Amino acid sequence: MSDWFPKNISTFGGDIDSVFNLIFWIVGIGFLLGEVFIFYALFRFRRREGKKAEYVNGDLWPHVGWLIIPAAIILVLDLWIDFAGAKAYDRIKGDMPISDVVVKVDGKQFNWIITYPGPDGAFGTEDDLILENELHVPVNKVVKVLLGSKDVIHSFFVPVLRLKQDMLPGREIEAWFEATETGRYEIACAELCGYGHYTMRGFLSVHSEAEYANWLVERWPAPETEADGQQK
Amino acid sequence: MSEHGNGHAEPTSFLRKYVFSIDHKVIGKQYLFLSLFMALFGGLMAYYMRWQLAWPETAIPGAGWIPEPMAFGGIIPPEFYNALITLHGTIMVFFVGMPLLLGALGNYLVPLMIGADDMAFPRLNMMSFWTITTASLVLMASFFVEGGAASAGWTGYAPLSADPIHTGVGWGLNLWIMALALEFTSFLMGGINFLTTVVTMRVPGMTMFRLPLMVWMQITAAVLFMLSVGPLIAGAILLLLDRTVGTGFFIPERGGDPLLWQHLFWFFGHPEVYVVLLPGLGAIMEILPVFTRRPIFGYKTIVYSTIVAGALSFLVWAHHMFVSGIDPQIVMPFSITTILISVPFAVIIFAFMASLWGGSIRFTTPMLFAIGTIVTFIIGGVTGIFNGSAPVDIFIHDTYFVVAHFHFTLFPDVFLGGFAALYFWFPKMFGKMMNETLGKVHFWWTTITFNMVFIPMFLIGAGGHMRRIYNPLQYDFLKPMQDINIFITWSAVALLVGQLVFIFNFFWSMYRGKKAEDNPWEATTLEWAAAPTPPPHGNFETVPTVYHGPYEYSCPGQETDWQPQHVEKGSVAA
DSSP, X not given: OGGGSOOOOBXXXXXXXXXXXXXXXXXXXXXXXXXXXXHHHHHHTBOOXXXXXXXXXXXXXXXXXXXHHHHHHHHHHHHHHHHHHHHHHHHHHSXXXXXXXXXXXXXXXXXXXXXXXXXXXXXXXXXXXXXXXXXXXXXXXXXXXXXXXXXXXXXXXXXXXXXXXXXXXXXXXXXXXXXXXXXXXXEEEOSOOSTTGGGOEEEEEXXXXXXXXXXXXXXXXXXXXXXXXXXX | OOOSTTOOOOOOSHIIIIISOOOHHHHHHHHHHHHHHXXXXXXXXXXXXXXXXXXXXXXXXXXXXXOTTTOBTTBOOHHHHHHHHHHHHHIIIIIIIHIIIIIIIIHHHHHHHHTOSSOSOHHHHHHHHHHHHHXXXXXXXXXXXXXXXXXXXXXXOTTTTTOGGGTOOOHHHHHHHHHHHHHHHHHHHHHHHHHHHHHHOOOTTOOGGGSOHHHHHHHHHHHHHHHHHHHHXXXXXXXXXXXXXXXXXXXXXXXXXXHHHHHHHHHHHHHHHHHHHHHHHHHHHHHHHHHHTSOOTTHHHHHHHHHHHHHHGGGOGGGGGTTTTOOHHHHHHHHHHHHHXXXXXXXXXXXXXXXXXXXXXXXXXXXXXXXXXXXXXXXXHHHHHHHHSHHXXXXXXXXXXXXXXXXXXHIIIIIIHHHHHHHHHHHHHHSBOOOHHHHHHHHHHHHHHHHHHHHHHHHHHHTTOBSSOSOGGGSGGGGGGHHHHHHHHHHHHHHHHHHHHHHHHHHHHHHHSOBOOSSTTOOOSHHHHTSOSSOOTTSOSSOOOOOSOSOOBSOTTOSSSBOOTTSOTTSOOO
């Protein structure tokens, strides 16, 4: 079923997809066995003349075993899924890797306000660059996004990155990703945020290293960068 | 008229007998009609939503009557679409699922099944019904106030819901909160009534472990509801205060916290799922033994599993909040409890499966719907594991995968289970048999089209299709899935149109159906075996005494293959 997934271009996307596949196979096989059992029982024990049903109420211990043993198998499978999930989750949400790029993304009915700190690396200074709905990042670099909101709850969803994180007003939530392929991808809002919710669409542009360096130079031409440096 | 319990005189005036009745059977039917009436609205809303998703911003056939500014010549704007998703969810869960499975089935069946002449508090019972009726009126009225109906989703996440400036919805959302608070109050009163009735009014011999499982499901649901709804009633009042008098419980600029609302909502919300689920499963537990002609497998195991699942349901609520911004360290514990809750439910499903084994299965309409419920509910159950896994949820949260999942739990439970129950108990309620041929047509049509609607939703959900999106064509990555959206919409139309078969059968049978005998299904529980059809005021002509458990079918050494609860083994069956 993961064939239906959007392309994955994130370093941790594969972990999510593989947990999905693990669950798919476990529950898929369990589901098939269960349904086959039901249909077989329905067929085999359909009403027939002169054949009486069996009187088994299932409250005796040997009978309870017919419920407990399969349930124990389910428990073991559950724990398998839990452990696989915990491992993947720790990789994504555990200690954050050291980031190469930091960007602030704020939701505001119904736009993405994207703030770059500029060469000084600090937000709230003059060299900040504010863009609407356009997020530019380099490929194969860890990008840290600081997620916030100016009004209601939004959710930063980049399907190709397998990244989704709600953005709360009054809080800053950190998330990270590392894109592995260049290109231009869509960002969607995944939390109902008002009448324009469906129009809240942004773009993630993943650039090659050279292209990204170019993009930086275009935004912050060298002389100004120096001037900034002298002011400090 | 019965002499036991707190018997009240049979009323004679029309108003007292059919409108302001205190007879649990009349009140049960009132809940039934209310829930079916509200289901028509919920279904109609689903149709408008589906049309918009398939052919965005085109005139919807059959929506021309909707006045401006809700719709413009049958074209619905995003504000109204958001109101539709909000009210569809609210109506289906609180005004269809609960009144049908708890209100109608609980009221009608609990006293009959335990041998009582009525509920413990008949007047409170009447008040419960009129409270939810008032709630329904308040909810429907919210469409017609300035600013339109609530549009913040059925979960009403703050601060979108907490300040009118974010949605432009004023009194519509206030009325939505009030309707919910009234609904909660109604079912609190109902739950107290059910519990008291079961604890105090069982006939001699009806021990707790001789109760029909439906009764166990009803009282477990009542307890879950009582223990969980308090925080949300408080939350609803805080939300109303935020909106009307300018407090800031859920608004960060005023010092509040939006996540507080989510905690209060889901602390209630997850137990609430089981409040709706259990009575639906209870109906299946009654129907299976009757049509397999054998005892249900593992009565006590089912009861204990239900209690375990109910207790666990208080420890899983944050699985709705994995990506909400809660501390990642608390996520995995909730992920583990969530996935573990599959164990008690798996036990119940295994008990159903084992109950088929060795039976002599009669494929009547209620049995077909019961089997349909089990077969499809398993899909809802296993897909919950995907959502419950925290890393997978990062991707599928708020997509159609989740929508498909909960429709695969609640639709089989409320509708397939509800239909099973209605086809099964209709003869007792109305004294007539429903038409079997139409019933079977209805069954096949409903289950097939239901799967055609919701299985594709898993696929587009896996494709990343967000829920609550007014126009999917806004996104390039969703455009290739549009054909599936159109397929889903046609299937939904077919599903909805197919319900006309049920509506026709229901009313036709009520007047023209074959007269039902007292115990047409040859069942063992008191409502069938000991009470006349339809039961008179006071239910039983003499107080029955119970001698054994509820599902004594095909007992060795007995002449008939069913042994009514109030007839001692060895004596001649009634």
